[in-house]
Amino acid sequence: MKGIIYKGIGGFYYVITDESKSVECKARGKFRKEHIVPMIGDEVEIEVKNGKGAIIEIYPRRSCLIRPAVANIDMMVVVAAAKNPAPSTAVIDRMLVNAEINGIEPMVCINKSDLADCAELVGIYKNAGYKAVCVSAANGDGTEELFSAVAGRVAAFAGVSGVGKSSLLTLITGNKLETGSVSDKISRGRHTTRHVELLRARGGGYVLDTPGFSSIDPETVAPEDMAWYFPEMRALSGGCRFRGCAHIGEPDCAVKRAVEAGKIAPSRYASYKELYEIQRSRKSWK
Ligand SMILES: Nc1nc2c(ncn2[C@@H]2O[C@H](COP(=O)(O)OP(=O)(O)OP(=O)(O)O)[C@@H](O)[C@H]2O)c(=O)[nH]1
Ligand SMILES: [Mg+2]
Ligand SMILES: [Zn+2]
Numbered sequence: 001m002k003g004i005i006y007k008g009i010g011g012f013y014y015v016i017t018d019e020s021k022s023v024e025c026k027a028r029g030k031f032r033k034e035h036i037v038p039m040i041g042d043e044v045e046i047e048v049k050n051g052k053g054a055i056i057e058i059y060p061r062r063s064c065l066i067r068p069a070v071a072n073i074d075m076m077v078v079v080a081a082a083k084n085p086a087p088s089t090a091v092i093d094r095m096l097v098n099a100e101i102n103g104i105e106p107m108v109c110i111n112k113s114d115l116a117d118c119a120e121l122v123g124i125y126k127n128a129g130y131k132a133v134c135v136s137a138a139n140g141d142g143t144e145e146l147f148s149a150v151a152g153r154v155a156a157f158a159g160v161s162g163v164g165k166s167s168l169l170t171l172i173t174g175n176k177l178e179t180g181s182v183s184d185k186i187s188r189g190r191h192t193t194r195h196v197e198l199l200r201a202r203g204g205g206y207v208l209d210t211p212g213f214s215s216i217d218p219e220t221v222a223p224e225d226m227a228w229y230f231p232e233m234r235a236l237s238g239g240c241r242f243r244g245c246a247h248i249g250e251p252d253c254a255v256k257r258a259v260e261a262g263k264i265a266p267s268r269y270a271s272y273k274e275l276y277e278i279q280r281s282r283k284s285w286k
Helices: 029-033 089-101 119-128 143-150 165-173 182-188 223-229 254-260 266-281
Strands: 002-009 012-017 022-027 043-049 052-058 075-081 105-111 131-134 153-158 198-200 205-209
Touching: 002 022, 002 198, 012 043, 012 052, 022 029, 022 043, 075 089, 075 143, 089 105, 089 119, 089 223, 089 266, 105 119, 105 165, 119 131, 119 266, 131 143, 143 165, 153 165, 165 198, 165 205, 223 266, 254 266
Parallel strands: 022 052, 075 105, 075 153, 105 131, 153 205
Antiparallel strands: 002 012, 002 043, 012 022, 043 052, 198 205
């Protein structure tokens, strides 16, 4: 039987089969010997004998995120709030870059459109080449567009605490998830949502609540490759006078021209420069 691991607790893996049954499984000993650890999101072959489930095969992974450890995510929905908490383009941009570094299609979702206008913020991301939506979990505005974007896929929702990830996932899955007030969270200094679990979306596919990850794995990106992870800059590669142009101090730079012409948002260019500098200062590249 084929299925997907949607949850793991104390050495047990919970697999949802193609027939929509949940089966508690242990991993076969051969995985331990080969140092292969099943991950949430893994597509697996299972066998049920005497009422006991066993994972007998793990299919090749399309993607593999380390934090949180989840396989086969195909979409990363970076969630921010139009207001409360105030959006940070620096944080959004890092999460987008991280998704692409991990080979995961990114998209932007600005929630709480009932509290503040989010057209400008969404515009920045659409202009940069991302899919971007403006929604309100509170009144349902824009949620149809979000639902259809994630339908049939394995979509992780990332974003800082309080932006409304759990509220959106409650709408998408039809299950009530734990949400909390923003002030509670700030005073406790942590997320309400801790465990990692794939949840079935009503429109098909799976969704996943994650606190998000905003640090870049230093080993994975050389500073000169950073522009590749900014779609609007990637599109201009080749237009600069110098090969390997860092798009910072060089003359005759296509990226800087686009920034000056207002085609690249100042916040996006600022994020690029910051991430470029962080990677450049890392010891491993010196
Ligand atoms: N006005 C308004 N409030 C919202 C909206 N979406 C969520 N909220 C509220 O914002 C607060 C935080 O929402 P959560 O869904 O718990 O946020 P979260 O991103 O899951 O937060 P963590 O689990 O801490 O990471 C709750 O009080 C929600 O009721 C929205 O669209 N509009
Ligand atoms: Mg939550
Ligand atoms: Zn350049």
